[in-house]
Amino acid sequence: MPESTIDAALTLLAQGRDVLLVGDDGSGKTWCLGQLAGALRTRGNDAVLVSARSGSAADPLAPFATTTVPVGAPAGAADGAAVERLVAAFADELSGPRSRVLVDDLDVLEAPAVAVLRAVLDRSGARLVATAGRCSVAIGGAQRPFAWLLAERAPADVAVPPLSFEAMSRFVAARLRGRPDAELVVSLSAHSGSNPRVAAALVDVAVATGAVGQRDGLWSEVGSLEEASAASVVHALTGRLSPEEQSALELLAWAGPLPPRELDRLVDPAVLLSLNQRGRLSWSYAEVGHDARVSPPALSRGLREQLTPERRYRLVETVERTFGADFVPDRAASSIDPFVVSGLDSDDYWRWSAEFAGQVKERVAVREAAARALWLELPTVENACAYFRTLTVQRPGETLGRIFADTVLGDRDSVTARLQFSLYELQWRIWSGEGDGIPAWLDGLGARLGAKASFVRKVYETIHLHTDKVPLTPELIARLSEPGTSDYENTWATLLGVALLLESGNPEDALERIDTRSGLVEGTIASIHVDFLRTEALLALGRLEDAEEWSRRCAEHAYDQLSPLGFQFHALGVAQTLVQRGRLEAGWRALSTGLRLGSGGPFAIPQPPLLLLGAIIQAQFGDLELARALMAEGERASTLHLPPHPSRVELAHAAIRRAEGDLAGSDTLLWEVGAAEAALGHLATACMFWADLTEVTAEQAVEIAAVMDRIDSPLHHAVFDVKVAMGSGDEQRIATALDRSGELISPQLAAAAVEAIDRLRAASGREPLDDGARTALIGDHRHRFDQDRGGELLSDREREVAILAKAGLSNRDIAHRLFVSVRTVENHMHRLLKKLGYANRRQLRDEWNPDL
Template identity: 35%
Template sequence: MDRTLDVAGDALRWLDLGRDVLIRGEEGSGRTTALDDLVRRATAAGTHVLTLRASHVPEAPPLTPVLLHELTRSPRTGGRTPVPELVDVLAEELAGRRNVLAVDDLDHLDPATLVVVEELLRRTSCLLAATVDSAVLEGPARRTLAGRAPAEVAVAPLGEPGTAALLRERLQGPPALALTAALLNQSGGHPAVALALLDAARWSGAADRVDGVWDLVGPLEEAPLDAAVHALTRRLDPRLVHALTLLSWTGPVPAADAAELTGAALFDELVARGRLTVSAADADGLVLVTPPALAHGLVRRRTPAQARHDDAVVRAHFGDDYAPRPHTAVDAAVPDTLTWQLAAENPSAAWTSATAGLLLDRVSVQRAARRAAWREAPTVRHAVALLDAFSGAPDRSLVRDVLAHVSRGPDDDPADLARLLEQQVQWSAWADEDPGAVVRTAERLDLRAGARTPLADARELVAAARAAVHDGRPDEALALLDAAEGAPPEPARAAVEAVRTDALLFDGRVEEAATWARAHLAHAAAELDAAAVRAHTSTLAGLQIVSGRGQDAWPWLSVALRLGLPGPFDDPMPLRVVPLGAVVHARAGDLPFAQLLLRELDHRDLSGDPLLRALTAWAQAEAHYARGEVDAGNRLLWERGLEAAEAGHLTAAMVCWSWVAWVYPADRLRVVLDRFPADRLALFGPVLELHRALTEGPSGAVVAAVGGLRSTLGPAQSRVVLDRLTELRAHEGLPPLTASQVSEAAGVPGGRGLDPSVERAASGTDPLSDREREVALLARAGLSNRDIAARLFLSVRTVESHMYRALRKLGLAARTELATDWDPDAG
């Protein structure tokens, strides 16, 4: 999901195979940290490591990394030692077996030091572990490695969980999702840039602690960006920086135009260095300066002379009428740039970043364009467009401005007038404006209260269809949508399309739902419609998680989270990404990020959306399971399911009852099955059949039910299945089965059915770390997580994470089993 490579761990695996390894990543990406982690872990495992670090001072004397090494500064060598003797000293240190030469920034070593490295590799049997930047390895360093054929491990950009962990460590406290998403969007997942932006936000007052949580309290755009720019450009030739500045000012342009503006050689080098991203694989792909903080910072730093130069270059290429970052130009340039990967099951991280970057840029440009149009002519039509553009980020001053200055225009029509009245009533109530101001504006413009608009009709349709889905009648929802006449108006189109995805999904037509959602996501991406992309990525993520493919959902969740949560006038459906993301991360053991997401729902009113309330309960239960609190999670889901069923919200009830991690008592199973409308909520049929088999047996029925599942259960549910199978098979005189044996017996491919982590735990091949063992022993003695945290001087969340991993490795479902089913002396 996020930085899926354990960089140091993967590099060590190559070393264990006797292969040199390069850790590749741009400066500030964390490659040095990964190398240090490798050194620490290799040393702990009994491997001797000698480390050299390149100097980045341009005029540093030759051999500086060697001369400054502690071995060569010893009395044995004196102050001025010939190179052969230096090599002798280092070679003696690397003599024998299990030695590694670790070199930080191999591609920045001076030629003389490279000669030493080459000689050490030739004279000893040591392996090489080195960091290099993200560009293609060239020059002397490449020749030094000729014939050794090193493996490579790349340092991936941070995603939401990694960024949250980085911020939590720096702030010594939890960050809010808004702050995390804003810094991730602006940094592009670059750790050094994210930290520079965090410091800038704190310095400017844009980030501050609110109720114990670090949140975004002001516009990040106003924070100083110099540190971020410096982190990304300090080693770039001035010509490259000038080219980046030019493209930052123009905004997204097709690759062919960008190459002509900067020169092909500079363009290619900037792409190779990762400072430019091309959103598609051809000349029509849009070019973005990466990360966005670099583009914004470079534009701010332009001198008047550079601004005149850039203006002349751009106008010579595009013509005198060209305006930088024009809304129409961005729209016209895109038809295929974002859709080219949508056919893939798992879009790449580059697609995720490019999608979010282009959409957020388009939103920014669109808002600026509509604000400019409003200021030029404050008509009703321009007022409606302006308020729609800011629906996700409302501004009280905007409401007051519109109320005070809107006037009738020659292009206004009755629909515009009726829509403006709807908007003003909503916004004024939200902004605590005097209701009389709305009345006075309506009278002044002759706005007709009660006038129907196509948008109001479309929203009623969405509400009716969504209610049918919530109440377990997806077939009726589809009938309502099919009976609607005409295309819905633009602001409601995505909501109408998304509720059809829901209806198809819960009706059991999963592939049809996926095809529908992907097609409309492609359309929304081609139009750079951020709200529609957010809606469809949310439904795609939900589709994959609810149907059991949670690991495939993260690209969609990531896009939706980066685009921001719904505002007070947006359709609330995309808010589902919050509990859905929490489910995925709780199951993966990342409790801090799961809790960060769930905290976003603390102050939201969920009463009007039964499905969102059920998904939130599911996420909270998965967090309980991850902490080993299985009974608490099951109790929450059972009670929330009963509440939903009694209110007639059967879909929400089945979400809760399907994902409990227990063997249902017979009387409770009967309550569930009696409520289940099998002919209308087919999605839940396979998992409820598994629950029936777990309660009633025999073991063969359980195995068969596992074979009928669409995909993988979570670890807590998988543990229950394995334990119940063991119990049933013992009664039948049969031996227990592992997770892979269950999948094989069920006739499903590997990776489906039961969570593979249960298999690893059952095999006992993944030992507890020292800290996990310490936490488990204290929990076995009866201490709570809070008590353990106080005893070990850790945070409660850190203890929860250690407890989760310990239980998974031991193959236990709950912490209470530490006292009964774990022998610490046995390992």
């Protein structure tokens, strides 16, 4: 993110524009300005850097103090001659259009200093680059001294956004001088709100206290960030606040989220406005209203940690005096519109994603603490299960083995409660690597569950279908998914049956079982998973729009219910549908939002597939470093596939090989894994691997056709129809397959099919397809791609790079022209070629029409 911010600023300056870097406190504005100053000097620009924070009402001209010009007279005493000497001295250091004045924290500059700055700019002809708070101009800034300067010069705003997942990964790696695992990146993103200053403070304290350490060569959260003091975060973000602002933040951190009508009764609106301008408040919205909370979550926790008993008593008095002793804050439900609305500005999306993850995790942490306290007081089976439900996306701060060992099984425990407890324990034992001891544990379950012990054994058997290479037969499906005698058992039986029907290539039967279900226990891992599998059934049936609508609706519901596990599952569903429709960047956004909510653990079932799908997407983007990191983390977390969710580890390996240029190695891996799964009747998994094949041989086409005769999946039939046609060497067959596929294949596959036709035409001495023929073949796919991405097929910068590449410029030439690094151009080139469906620059140069 910082690199793109600096690149954007350099481009605007080269176009003769002033630039305003806008961001929250701690977002890295000052760092970006310093990097920008260095880049400008490297390019031969005169650059003078001024820090507005050194000024004050008593000494407003202090920011312009130099070794040669005596300044520092109070505002009322500064005479015109002194100011004139100051302006002249600065103007002499600057030399025309290639000179720049860089001002850090322009929004706090006093009026006399703003007047000097204006005179320096006018006399020297220099361009202005300044930083300011995100809301300073938009909210309440019109009456502040800098506002008239902005109105006069109309600078271009360049956002310094919260760190994205990949940017946070690189930031932490630089801070720790070693690669972090994905769980640590996720946890830091959620706690810090993706603010680099907060993340740095947290990681430093976490390393010092042992909450973060090295494991298997990676920096990991070996303890919990919740255990690391957040005092440094308080110091980092509140040092410049007034006493009134600090008091308001303490009150809000203690009281929790409050809607505006209640917040305005507790805190002076002017103070709230100032905190909002500084980015210390975040807002969640819903149709019924909205509420405010302290941002980022680590600041809220740090403020609560520092409250003395006396201060807590004063806060209670304040609230009770305003609302009465029975006051309960109104927790308005929040909207996830930015998650489900395509085309949202990238900076706004990552800011929303960080705030959203922080809000959910903060609320879940409260629930976890309450459930844990209840279990410690009364360690019953019911209380243990209630505690486990809060850990579905959180790494517990204590050894779960203690919970299972110390929970007291009593005569009054229901059979359902004991069954639920035992299924949690099964997942924990698999996750913790006790595979060899599980059969003996299952044998001893009879004393706890009686005849119900066989049900836990069925779940274990289903989980291990892939690893134990068990052939999938109709008889096995019927036995493993046989209904039980309680709603809880039937919920799990539905999950097992639906998963096995999908795996055997029968999505229509799976969908019917889901839609005719009854008596499911809502909110359980099993029922959430069933809802997710409905997305997969709709995808297999080729109902792409229905799949996307369903998964988005489920994500909304999961947010309303404060279910991070549900949101993770359905973020995965949304991402899968978006990727299938060729919308890789939108898929990555949805997926990474899901990743922000969880840091792994025995019950974080969606975490491994989220990580591995992320690795596949990043491999397609060309970011192999991030792809490998995600794959390694996903592989380490892929001990539990519930049930039977096949590991995407080999898919991620194949995607990375393909991105490295090893197409033959990638195809060999995909074919071999798929063939082994097909031989066992695991047809959906076989299709998942074969669908990624770059080329299909004649022999492979025969085996694929045999599998297609056994499954009822319009999506896979369309994909393989096109892929097999591409390998046939028959131009007409490819064109016919494209026509039959409709909207079921991705735009990337459609473009690859047209490329295959052009290769065949070139081999026979014919010209490539003209624009009319090409549009006739894939026009619908391109239109769908443009429409799905909200008209953002290429970003503005990608379009710039594409136009220059089409004109014949090399990457180095483009980098010089746009004032960016060669690596940045390479990344843009890789992404834009993928988006346009071209294999290389030659196709871009010969075929792309920028005016279409």
